[in-house]
Amino acid sequence: MxxxxxxxxxxxxxxxxxxxxxxxxxxxxxxxxxxxxxxxPALAQSTGKVVDLTHAYDGAFPTFDGNPGILYEPAVKFADSGYQLWKLTIFEHTGTHIDAPLHFTKDGTSVADLPPDRLVCPLCIIDIKAKAAEEPNAMVEPEDIEAFVTANGAIPAGACVAMNSGWAAKVGDPSYRNDAEGKFAFPGFSKAATDMLAGMDVACIGVDTLSLDPGNSADFAVHFSWLPGGRFGIENLAGLDGLPAAGATVFVGAPKHKGGTGGPARVMAVV
Structure with a gap:
């Protein structure tokens, strides 16, 4: 040619x-x-800022039952072998962790089977620090959700709605778990609020405390209604003060052990 x-x-x-x-x-x-x-879901247009929402934890990190949530045992010592590793005994619901549907159902979705597209979510943060300072067992209520929507716009389907009660700053102090009388005392969600969020097709809720329910809950109403619906929760979040109320995207690094009812997770937000 x-x-x-x-x-x-x-x-x-x-x-x-x-x-x-x-x-x-x-x-x-x-x-x-x-x-x-x-x-x-509408995800954030990232500016490159990454915020870690995960507490580093060891056997001293507060747990619901008061027992160490993670135990270390030397498996290989550097002095003996030139490298080192630990044998870990980890209890699923300790540290910053996920509550999967299987946690409160007989045959619900395990943590390994959570849909990946529900683990990357628009993040909406509801701030209740003012009322939590007055009442340790304060709850996110429907009116708090309504106030959020008025100020920030609609909560998108597939979102993660997180409560910021200021409790993360108490980690390491007995007041993170108990009041002066030794009773559970920490903020959580009300069932009325989570029922509203379920109707919005929210993927998960998160708290900066030990439980999705407030410390004085006698019936775990949120656990028993939210999780069996196929949704999940995240407990013991950190770093929420470093993020805007809306506009960030959260990446939930869920563990993937078969049949798991939950487990420690690395949770990151990008804004």
């Missing part, structure tokens, strides 16, 4: 490809405009 013929052939090929891409882009735009694409 002559040089001129080759050049002409390349031009035609480029023009043909350009027309193909232009047509594809137009088709995609038309489909999006017609609403035929699958709805996905």
């Amino acid at each position: 002559c040089d001129a013929c080759l050049i002409e052939s390349v031009k035609k090929s480029m023009l043909s490809r350009r027309a193909l891409f232009t047509g594809a882009a137009a088709t995609t735009a038309a489909v999006m405009a017609s609403g035929l694409t699958t709805a996905r």
